[in-house]
Amino acid sequence: MRIDTRLVRAGLGTDPRTGAVSTPIHPSATFAHPGLGQSTGFDYSRTANPTRRVLEQALAEVEGGARAFAFPSGMAALTTLCLLFRPGDHLVASDDLYGGTYRLFERVFREYGLEVTYTDTTAPESVGAALRPNTRALLVENPTNPLLKVADLEALGRLARDRGLVFVVDSTFLTPYLQRPLELGADIVVHSATKFLGGHNDLLAGVLVAREPEWAERIEFLHNTTGAVLDPFSSWLLVRSLKTxxxxxxxxxxxxxxxxxxxxxxxxxxxxxxxxxxxxxxxxxxxxxxxxxxxxxxxxxxxxxxxxxxxxxxxxxxxxxxxxxxxxxxxxxxxxxxxxxxxxxxxxxxxxxxxxxxxxxxxxxxxxxxxxxxxxxxxxx
Incomplete structure (x- = not known):
């Protein structure tokens, strides 16, 4: 099934009890248990919400990842991404990147011992020269913001694999409809879903999509533990937006x-x-x-x-x-x-x-x- 068809069908058939074509909104903080030690699959909305789950399943499918996670903003998604690393770890990132990402790295996580080197990610040799023994990840905006520099994701993916790095691609500008970084070697894809995925300037949201279950499990733990989750109504709005x-x-x-x-x-x-x-x-x-x-x-x-x-x-x-x-x-x-x-x-x-x-x-x-x-x-x- 082609991606545009998958997008149109996001959320379809997710309410078999009523047959609703539009995904229902579940604005419930908590869910009743059938009995002691029993669950409907939903216990508390920070951990899982039916509307958000529909969205996350649709996002994982269109990106080709194991799991997707929806956050209340793109910056919340990036913050959770940074929590995957430890004090003393080093990251390499695109030099021409969103100012909010730069601010997060330099004015928040540098205080916690996370080091970031910015380099021209359009040149794999520049990326290679920026790597250190403690480098753990490569983060690339593609294209970059605001000068629209384009990186060869396949070449960077090979470099990341050879050096044992987590390869993260911020694909906000192109969306999974135009660019599918997980198929080009990325381990994690980031979106500010406020932008093209939302598409109507009426919601704030962020997304992380993990290619492998291992990274999905780590993100899932942080997503639930820190509580940076997207609310049901915004989740419904985003499902609606994916269709167009x-x-x-x-x-x-x-x-x-x-x-x-x-x-x-x-x-x-x-x-x-x-x-x-x-x-x-x-x-x-x-x-x-x-x-x-x-x-x-x-x-x-x-x-x-x-x-x-x-x-x-x-x-x-x-x-x-x-x-x-x-x-x-x-x-x-x-x-x-x-x-x-x-x-x-x-x-x-x-x-x-x-x-x-x-x-x-x-x-x-x-x-x-x-x-x-x-x-x-x-x-x-």
Missing amino acids: LAVRVERQCRTAEAVARFLLGHPEVTRVYYPGLPDHPGREILERQARGFGAVVSFRLRSADQVSGFLESLRLATFAESLGGAETLVTVPSRQTHCDMPPEVRERLGVTDDLVRLSVGLENPEDLIADLDRALQGESG
């Missing part, structure tokens, strides 16, 4: 490529970052290991002084953090998503004040391009 993931992402990818090509020729834009453009260094890799290029486009204006006027002139695209929803969102990473990175780190990476990140939504592409063109020219519209 394929059609949403396909439309968003087509529009994103049209927008990127438009920006590429605009006189007020000096550079465009989008893996679907012919000159993007990661295009060939994504053609091989994914089925699309995603719906996030980053670009640079001629001057950082233009950014404020550009944002004020937009009428369709909304100036807001986050990405992956039905509505097109515009973000200035240096001032929003990556503001907690030290200025010198942002400068070195290229996350400067002239950089704009665009999450392309479901609007008509001609309307969206017209709105961007008007704003780039400084017209109020």
Whole structure:
């Protein structure tokens, strides 16, 4: 069964008693026991909830993993991931990555003895040079946020296996519909499900999917013990959203490529970052290991002084953090998503004040391009 069919059928047939087509919501904190030493399979919602279980089973199936776990945010998922390691362990991570992940590593877990080295994960030789005897894991965003660098996951998977590392891929930007990291050598996949998986800017959620039962058991223990679990209503919303993931992402990818090509020729834009453009260094890799290029486009204006006027002139695209929803969102990473990175780190990476990140939504592409063109020219519209 193809993945788009599996997505549409998420949760179907999970309530045989009533035959409900839509997965029921079970907003119950606890569940009655039939008798002493007996259980319905559900005891307490922190441990397991019927609605969340339907979601997690669907996510595991579409990713091709042994188990999936749903969290109340992407950061909660990453925090639980970090708890798999011990003080003195060392991780290697993508240098160009979400500022919240950097903040979690540097301002929380470094205090607990977890060390992280950031390197260019598009170059396996750079990853190899960053490894130490105490390196335990490799974490890669693919593509990266916000400069959309693309790593060869198969090559990194081989490297991780050879060195006995846990290979973790944050696949938020591409979703399991476009990219399936577990099939390319990853051990654990991370998603901020708030983004494309949710798709409507109306929920917060995070996901970890483990390829092997061994890692699933460790995550399950932490998931239950720390209590960072997704509530039943958000779980139901996410099941609902998975059903339209394929059609949403396909439309968003087509529009994103049209927008990127438009920006590429605009006189007020000096550079465009989008893996679907012919000159993007990661295009060939994504053609091989994914089925699309995603719906996030980053670009640079001629001057950082233009950014404020550009944002004020937009009428369709909304100036807001986050990405992956039905509505097109515009973000200035240096001032929003990556503001907690030290200025010198942002400068070195290229996350400067002239950089704009665009999450392309479901609007008509001609309307969206017209709105961007008007704003780039400084017209109020």
